[in-house]
Amino acid sequence: MGLIAVTGATGHVGGRVARGLAAAGVPQRLVVRDPSRAPDLDGADVRAAAYGDGEALRHALDGTEVLLLVSAAEDAHRLDQHRTVVEAAAAAGVRRVVYTSFLGAAPDCTFTFARDHAATEAMLTAARFGTTFLRDSFYLDVLPGFVTDGALRGPAGSGRVGAVARADVAEVALAALLDDTHTGRSYDLTGPRALTLAEVAETLTAVGGRPVTYVEETVEEAYASRAGSGAPSWLVDGWVSTYTAIANGELDVVTDVVETVTGHPARTLEDVLRGR
Structure with a gap:
């Protein structure tokens, strides 16, 4: 196996x-x-490179054959950052890429944030890497962070989301890195059950011990309630479309x-909240 x-x-x-x-003892x-923030792990060497720095990335990827490309944080220039990584990986001779995409x-x-993932998948395919696309649903782990003042607020209606645990995504990614029979595949990664946000609120209440309710907003109310955040319009669009994608x-x-x-089995929301 080549260097990962x-x-x-x-x-x-x-x-x-x-x-x-x-x-697993894999270099x-x-x-x-x-x-300075990198984990200290046996068999691991560390190189510094930001997603927007093509020269540093090419140096960091030199001599590697397989790449786990964890998508960049939401940013107005995220697609440009991904393009820089793809070009650097191609220049460095990377053969296979496992990419964390979106369902x-x-x-x-x-x-709206998932549109960057579609474009990144297209770039990786065009660059002729062997690819494995991990199309994750929303993360179960971040759902508690949607709560403000004891409420989940958004225009999700009674729609459902099969959210997935980050730990499960990581385990699938690990398997894909270690076994090239996953090459050429796209995996939709979800939890074991699709939940409404009302059900999410009920679970957060039961496990966390503090009452959480789901407050349904209209799209107009959602934009109005986030207008004072100072966030740019592209970011607010992403926040609101988090909920409208569920509603749809x-x-x-x-x-x-x-x-x-x-x-x-895939972890449940209860598993994640209890640290399983």
Whole structure:
């Protein structure tokens, strides 16, 4: 097996993958912006590179054959950042890329941030890498962060979302990095059940011990309630479309991919909240 490069190793998904590779005794290179924050792992060397720095990325990826590309944080220039990584990986001779995409990514999907994922998938395909696309639903882990003043507020209606645990995404990514039979595949990664936000609120209440309610907003109310944040319009569009994508049914998807690939059932919201 060629040397594996891991981006996002200081984050939740990339960090779990890096620890999994170390536990398996697999040599890896951690590509991080700040080496002082990189995990100290056996068999791992660290190189500094930001997604927008093509020269540093090419140096960091030199000699690697497989790349875990954890998508950049939402940013007005995220697609340009991804393009820089793709070009650097091609120049460095990377053969295979595992990319954390998004469920239902398409140029016209409702969730505006997912449109960058569709464009990135197209770039990776055009560059002729062997690819594995991990099309994750929303993360179960971040749902508690949607709560403000004891309420989940948004225009999701009674739509459902098959949100997935970051730990499960990391385990599937690890499997894809270690086994090239996953090359050429696109995996829709979800939890075991599609939940309404009212059901999410009920679970947060039951496990967390503090009451959480779901407050349905209209689209107009959602924009108005976020108008004072000072966030740019593209970011507010992403926030609101988080909910409208659920309302439209685009995320009412449940698959068995996590169990098929990892050998264990996908984690539930309760599992995540209890740290399982």
